Amino acid sequence: MRVFFIGFGQAGGKIVDMFIEQDKKAPTRSFRGIAVNTARTDLMGLDNIELKDRILIGQTVVKGHGVGTDNVTGAKITADEIDSIINTIDNRGTHDIDAFVICAGLGGGTGSGGTPVLARHLKRIYREPVYAVGILPAPEEGRLYSYNAARSLSTLVNEADNTFIFDNSAWKNEGESVRGAYQRLNDEIVRRFGVLFRAGEVSKSGVGEMVVDSSEIINTLRGGGVSSIGYAISETVSKSTKQKQGLTGGLFRGLKKREASEEVLTGEDKSAKIIGLVRRAMLGRLTMPCDYTTAERALVLIAGPSGEMDRKGVEKSKSWVEENIAGVEVRGGDYPTESSKVAAVVVLATIGDAPRIRELMEIAKETKEDVVKSKERRSSMFDGDEIDPLFE
Numbered sequence: 001m002r003v004f005f006i007g008f009g010q011a012g013g014k015i016v017d018m019f020i021e022q023d024k025k026a027p028t029r030s031f032r033g034i035a036v037n038t039a040r041t042d043l044m045g046l047d048n049i050e051l052k053d054r055i056l057i058g059q060t061v062v063k064g065h066g067v068g069t070d071n072v073t074g075a076k077i078t079a080d081e082i083d084s085i086i087n088t089i090d091n092r093g094t095h096d097i098d099a100f101v102i103c104a105g106l107g108g109g110t111g112s113g114g115t116p117v118l119a120r121h122l123k124r125i126y127r128e129p130v131y132a133v134g135i136l137p138a139p140e141e142g143r144l145y146s147y148n149a150a151r152s153l154s155t156l157v158n159e160a161d162n163t164f165i166f167d168n169s170a171w172k173n174e175g176e177s178v179r180g181a182y183q184r185l186n187d188e189i190v191r192r193f194g195v196l197f198r199a200g201e202v203s204k205s206g207v208g209e210m211v212v213d214s215s216e217i218i219n220t221l222r223g224g225g226v227s228s229i230g231y232a233i234s235e236t237v238s239k240s241t242k243q244k245q246g247l248t249g250g251l252f253r254g255l256k257k258r259e260a261s262e263e264v265l266t267g268e269d270k271s272a273k274i275i276g277l278v279r280r281a282m283l284g285r286l287t288m289p290c291d292y293t294t295a296e297r298a299l300v301l302i303a304g305p306s307g308e309m310d311r312k313g314v315e316k317s318k319s320w321v322e323e324n325i326a327g328v329e330v331r332g333g334d335y336p337t338e339s340s341k342v343a344a345v346v347v348l349a350t351i352g353d354a355p356r357i358r359e360l361m362e363i364a365k366e367t368k369e370d371v372v373k374s375k376e377r378r379s380s381m382f383d384g385d386e387i388d389p390l391f392e
């Protein structure tokens, strides 16, 4: 899939910078990316996004210092400067892309406010789908972050074609600070979404047993709402791969009969391994912990050495996923990579129930009520006609 990434705000910019770094190491280029921010230093800290693709917005308002966790200002600045953002996107070229993906931390100000605004405009202008990767704040970051995230997300789900959620709190370790975990969390994000977004691209390693192209990803995400991703990886170099690599010529001929009977075994072995990986991906830690049985659609992707790809394994995995989710639409396929490991990604699309999002909405509601109450209290302090103001 050819993806145009937009990193909005600090978290988004860092993550897109990593996607571009990953793409530079890949045999073929699938990604391009820009970063948008109100903070100059955040933009300067990036390594892989070209300087001309880093856009500083809101200079006249916040003078390059960021919006300080105020997402209403983030949204306003983005709306005011949408033309210059779209111009940069146009200049970078959009004719050959399959989708836009906006990445942002939803708890801050710039990315949180800007992402829904940008999604709306991209959808208005381009035909390609617009997805978001939204990072949820950990509760320990405070209620303002949760409030921002809830407001941003509830707006975003109506603007983007689908929103992938990554929950910082589910991924940081016990006793670890969120900030201290950023690098590791970002690695996890880029690894998972890298496998997903690279699917369908032509690779030097050949084509898969069951090719999956970008239209299948797009159809999986068509339901909108929020989605979560599972991922698992295994060491490969199975017995059959070793044998194929090591046995040639006379030696190979001599062992042909034995190998033929082993092939059956290793064939089943390969299927079993893929099914096992897919189960681990779906039942393990998801980018957003949620009830996978409420997913409306799913996509199963296997990436790894071509010798490890197995049609039957993918088919069986798809059936297993289908038995376990609410909907019946399960797509899937595989593609070869030059890695020595097999990776499985399961996209659980359009999730019907996610306790973490319910919790976030609840915190936001309480926060809003508290803000209203405290405003009323404050203004009531100065109520009354007993004291005359100095002037009207």
Ligand SMILES: Nc1nc2c(ncn2[C@@H]2O[C@H](COP(=O)(O)OP(=O)(O)OP(=O)(O)O)[C@@H](O)[C@H]2O)c(=O)[nH]1
Pocket: 008, 009, 010, 011, 012, 014, 038, 039, 066, 067, 068, 069, 070, 104, 105, 106, 107, 108, 109, 110, 111, 112, 135, 136, 137, 138, 141, 145, 168, 178, 182, 183, 185, 186
């Ligand atoms: N996973 C991850 N989360 C991050 C990272 N940086 C910040 N966050 C989270 O993102 C939220 C804050 O968003 P930022 O991107 O820092 O804020 P911003 O969009 O730049 O907005 P302002 O700084 O308010 O102008 C918080 O919940 C942070 O925990 C990162 O590198 N990785």
